[in-house]
Amino acid sequence: MYTLTFKIEGRPHDIKCQVEAGENVLRAAERMGIEMDAPCAGNGTCGKCRIRLISGALEMPQNPRLPYADYEEMWRLACQSTVVGDAVVWVPASASAFKQDIATADLSTPEELARYESAIEAIFSTGLSKTPFTEGCGIAVDIGTTTVTAALLDLATGKVLSKASRGNGQIRFGADVINRIIQQMRPGGKERLQRAVREETIIPIMESLFRDSGKTSADISRIVIAGNTTMEHLFIGADGDSIRLEPYVPAFLELTGIDAEKAGLPAPPDSPVIFAPNVGSYVGGDITAGVLDTLMWDSDLMTLFIDLGTNGELVLGNREYMLTCACSAGPAFEGGDISCGMRATTGAIDSVRIDEETLEPQYTLIAGEKPAGLCGSGLIDIISELFRTGAVNSKGKFVRESRRIRYDEFGGNYIVAFADESATGSDIELNEGDLDNFIRAKAAIFSAIRTMLGSLAMTPDDIDRVIIAGGIGSGIDIEKAISIGMLPLLPLDRYSYIGNSSLTGACAMLLSDEATDKVFEIGRNMTYIELSTEPGYMDEFLAACFLPHTDHRLFEKPEEG
Amino acid sequence: MAFTRKAQTYSSSINEVTIGTGEKAVTIGGSNVMPLYSFDAPLKNKVAVGAEITDSGVDTTLPGIASYYEGAQTIGEIAARAAQMPGADFVALALNGADPNGDNRPVDECVEIAKQVADAIDVPLVVTGARNVEKDTELFSKIAEALQGRNVLFVSAKEENYKTVAASAIMAYGNKISAESAVDINLAKQLNVLLSQMGINPESYVMNVGSAAAGYGYDYVASTLDRVKDAALAQNDAMLQMPIITPVSQETWAVKESIVSEEDYPEWGTREARGVDMEVCTAAAVIAGGSDAVILRHPESVATISRMIADLM
Numbered sequence: 052m053y054t055l056t057f058k059i060e061g062r063p064h065d066i067k068c069q070v071e072a073g074e075n076v077l078r079a080a081e082r083m084g085i086e087m088d089a090p091c092a093g094n095g096t097c098g099k100c101r102i103r104l105i106s107g108a109l110e111m112p113q114n115p116r117l118p119y120a121d122y123e124e125m126w127r128l129a130c131q132s133t134v135v136g137d138a139v140v141w142v143p144a145s146a147s148a149f150k151q152d153i154a155t156a157d158l159s160t161p162e163e164l165a166r167y168e169s170a171i172e173a174i175f176s177t178g179l180s181k182t183p184f185t186e187g188c189g190i191a192v193d194i195g196t197t198t199v200t201a202a203l204l205d206l207a208t209g210k211v212l213s214k215a216s217r218g219n220g221q222i223r224f225g226a227d228v229i230n231r232i233i234q235q236m237r238p239g240g241k242e243r244l245q246r247a248v249r250e251e252t253i254i255p256i257m258e259s260l261f262r263d264s265g266k267t268s269a270d271i272s273r274i275v276i277a278g279n280t281t282m283e284h285l286f287i288g289a290d291g292d293s294i295r296l297e298p299y300v301p302a303f304l305e306l307t308g309i310d311a312e313k314a315g316l317p318a319p320p321d322s323p324v325i326f327a328p329n330v331g332s333y334v335g336g337d338i339t340a341g342v343l344d345t346l347m348w349d350s351d352l353m354t355l356f357i358d359l360g361t362n363g364e365l366v367l368g369n370r371e372y373m374l375t376c377a378c379s380a381g382p383a384f385e386g387g388d389i390s391c392g393m394r395a396t397t398g399a400i401d402s403v404r405i406d407e408e409t410l411e412p413q414y415t416l417i418a419g420e421k422p423a424g425l426c427g428s429g430l431i432d433i434i435s436e437l438f439r440t441g442a443v444n445s446k447g448k449f450v451r452e453s454r455r456i457r458y459d460e461f462g463g464n465y466i467v468a469f470a471d472e473s474a475t476g477s478d479i480e481l482n483e484g485d486l487d488n489f490i491r492a493k494a495a496i497f498s499a500i501r502t503m504l505g506s507l508a509m510t511p512d513d514i515d516r517v518i519i520a521g522g523i524g525s526g527i528d529i530e531k532a533i534s535i536g537m538l539p540l541l542p543l544d545r546y547s548y549i550g551n552s553s554l555t556g557a558c559a560m561l562l563s564d565e566a567t568d569k570v571f572e573i574g575r576n577m578t579y580i581e582l583s584t585e586p587g588y589m590d591e592f593l594a595a596c597f598l599p600h601t602d603h604r605l606f607e608k609p610e611e612g
Numbered sequence: 613m614a615f616t617r618k619a620q621t622y623s624s625s626i627n628e629v630t631i632g633t634g635e636k637a638v639t640i641g642g643s644n645v646m647p648l649y650s651f652d653a654p655l656k657n658k659v660a661v662g663a664e665i666t667d668s669g670v671d672t673t674l675p676g677i678a679s680y681y682e683g684a685q686t687i688g689e690i691a692a693r694a695a696q697m698p699g700a701d702f703v704a705l706a707l708n709g710a711d712p713n714g715d716n717r718p719v720d721e722c723v724e725i726a727k728q729v730a731d732a733i734d735v736p737l738v739v740t741g742a743r744n745v746e747k748d749t750e751l752f753s754k755i756a757e758a759l760q761g762r763n764v765l766f767v768s769a770k771e772e773n774y775k776t777v778a779a780s781a782i783m784a785y786g787n788k789i790s791a792e793s794a795v796d797i798n799l800a801k802q803l804n805v806l807l808s809q810m811g812i813n814p815e816s817y818v819m820n821v822g823s824a825a826a827g828y829g830y831d832y833v834a835s836t837l838d839r840v841k842d843a844a845l846a847q848n849d850a851m852l853q854m855p856i857i858t859p860v861s862q863e864t865w866a867v868k869e870s871i872v873s874e875e876d877y878p879e880w881g882t883r884e885a886r887g888v889d890m891e892v893c894t895a896a897a898v899i900a901g902g903s904d905a906v907i908l909r910h911p912e913s914v915a916t917i918s919r920m921i922a923d924l925m
Contacts, residue, residue: 444806444809445802445805445806445809446771446802446806450775590798593796593798593799594798596798597798597802597805601798601801601802601805603805603851
């Protein structure tokens with residue numbers, strides 16, 4: 052037995068634990084209740100679980116997510132390190148970034164609030180009426196795989212009294228739903244995952260809602276929860292395994308008859324907790340609630356609704372019919388799976404322009420003075436610009452020389468900001484692995500659109516409008532997203548962005564039983580396509596793994612005149 | 613009403629690519645009809661057949677090969693004999709011995725061998741590498757330099773090394789390359805697009821869309837060839853109009869039917885006859901699917917396939 056000592060930034064006391072030789076450091080940390088982000092669930096592919104070896108020794112193979120210079124400076128990846136003797140390690144605060152409240156693009160600015168208010172107004176001008184509440188408050192919660200957002204509303208007036216959000220505490224069990232389900236099925240996993248989202252995420256959010264609005268848990272007479280199918284399963288403690296395994300049928304689509312007591316939420320025990328209904332394993336309540344917000348169910352226009360969150364979900368249709376599918380785009384649009392990726396918050400680069408001659412970048416930040424990384428819209432921009440300037444080829448491999456491009460044994464790296472310009476004190480760079488991940492993510496979206504259109508014998512030109520929602524943020528540059536082959540080549544005025552449609556839909560459900568019934572009707576009427584069993588999908592996907600696409604004719608603008 | 617036959621010709625055609633120099637230079641591709649559809653329009657060029665030799669000498673375990681090359685001692689003599697093989701249009705030098713996981717023959721020696729082969733023959737030369745990306749990159753670059761102006765075809769550049777191989781073999785030394793992909797139409801096209809983005813002239817390269825011995829997943833090869841030809845001709849996809857070369861022998865002489873001994877499988881007949889059968893039926897299949905050139909090892913296979921081509925032209 053050896054002693055492993057964790058020195059945690061910002062904590063006065065060290066944590067010591069007894070470990071066997073060969074024990075994994077991340078598992079040891081987990082055992083001791085030390086929270087560390089591991090979006091890849093410890094597979095050594097995300098590089099987020101960095102620790103620094105202060106004394107003693109750990110064994111760790113070379114890993115592309117840890118540059119050699121950092122290795123020399125004694126940085127290690129906890130998930131790849133095993134114990135070979137006594138050791139003392141330092142855990143930086145950034146290792147548990149999910150704990151920090153993060154700024155999200157939901158109802159935090161006057162514009163977003165205005166958009167929300169007009170969306171609610173539009174929903175209730177379709178013929179649906181609000182339930183005539185005379186008193187009490189309600190809380191709408193959007194459980195995202197990465198971010199959880201909630202709003203506290205006065206039911207009588209419909210006013211938003213406060214809103215709050217924070218990272219989903221489950222992120223340390225994996226960035227994507229599959230890894231979360233795998234973790235849930237381990238002994239004690241059901242309770243761990245439930246605690247992470249309820250006690251460590253939603254309840255603190257509710258407490259801050261109470262604080263900001265001056266209300267208390269006793270005022271809450273109604274709660275609506277919209278999450279993807281996995282999030283709803285993990286929250287309520289239902290087995291998620293059947294979501295992950297063929298034939299991909301979830302334990303439930305509609306969850307009814309739940310009250311605050313059963314849900315374990317701080318509200319009077321008999322207050323109803325309403326869950327937005329799921330459509331299939333990978334299209335859940337966040338989408339049915341989101342569709343309510345798009346109003347596509349009340350329109351003749353052929354509408355494509357794309358939710359670009361931790362996964363991409365698509366809905367195509369109008370008042371006549373709707374098709375839906377999910378594509379495994381992964382968390383790239385929220386900055387996950389990308390070495391320099393981050394959520395759309397302080398320090399995030401959200402737009403980039405690169406000079407054709409020198410390859411020097413110009414960028415803007417969402418907030419803050421110095422860049423810390425790139426968020427989804429920044430990633431779309433930089434890849435579009437690297438491709439436009441010929442710095443990378445259509446496969447996403449670097450082919451030009453510049454002081455901004457550094458080659459190592461894993462391929463090329465583009466330095467967006469040198470160490471002295473960045474908030475992190477080290478270079479912010481995009482490597483070929485990141486490009487690969489992002490190209491796969493955009494290919495997943497585009498090939499899903501093509502497959503869905505193909506199943507209706509339609510072409511992109513049959514789409515009257517495209518509505519984009521989700522964590523990618525309003526900063527998305529549609530023209531650049533088209534230039535990399537992520538979205539179909541359509542006139543830009545057919546595209547619009549509606550923010551967090553899931554939360555807006557959940558708020559509407561909070562205010563109205565009719566709206567709730569409508570969401571259930573939408574859920575039951577959608578046709579769900581399982582792409583993984585769709586014969587042509589793999590071929591479409593491979594064709595889309597290219598900038599902009601293997602069939603370049605899909606992205607050639609028609610001649611003017 | 614009387615049946616009137618309609619010729620299925622296309623307005624687009626496969627590119628023409630010439631390898632070798634002088635009178636015996638070979639041009640492949642050029643047709644505007646489906647493979648071997650000579651009843652729709654005359655085929656522009658005949659499917660070319662290459663006789664394969666290796667840097668490690670003659671395979672004396674096969675009587676037919678041993679007797680054909682009997683008396684040929686040096687690599688030059690072997691090459692000269694291969695060039696005269698009835699039905700062969702070009703010689704393919706396989707540098708199998710250069711494989712770092714095998715004999716790891718140094719690049720300098722391989723360059724010397726390639727020079728001797730080139731000097732001994734008047735037909736075009738195709739060089740197939742060690743099937744190791746790093747080694748092939750160096751081999752192709754050095755041999756391309758040594759054989760500048762001979763219009764040698766290098767088989768094959770892949771996604772990992774196409775840039776270096778194309779830059780040296782084609783741009784610097786005026787030779788030709790083939791672009792290899794793994795039995796997938798999208799990957800084949802993507803590599804062609806990358807080459808065209810480098811400014812490589814489409815007449816400077818051919819494709820090797822991958823192959824398999826008959827019975828070893830050949831159905832994937834068949835559908836890939838079909839889709840490539842359909843895209844090239846019916847959909848006029850310029851990025852798939854390169855002629856196709858298939859190194860058949862490398863696949864067919866590595867499968868069980870061509871390897872196991874007669875003692876172990878007496879009911880299967882002689883190893884040599886089996887190997888020739890595998891080579892012939894795979895070659896016939898890829899030609900029917902649209903391959904414009906094949907590389908074969910056994911003299912009997914070369915004779916059989918070239919007769920088939922002549923009969924169908």
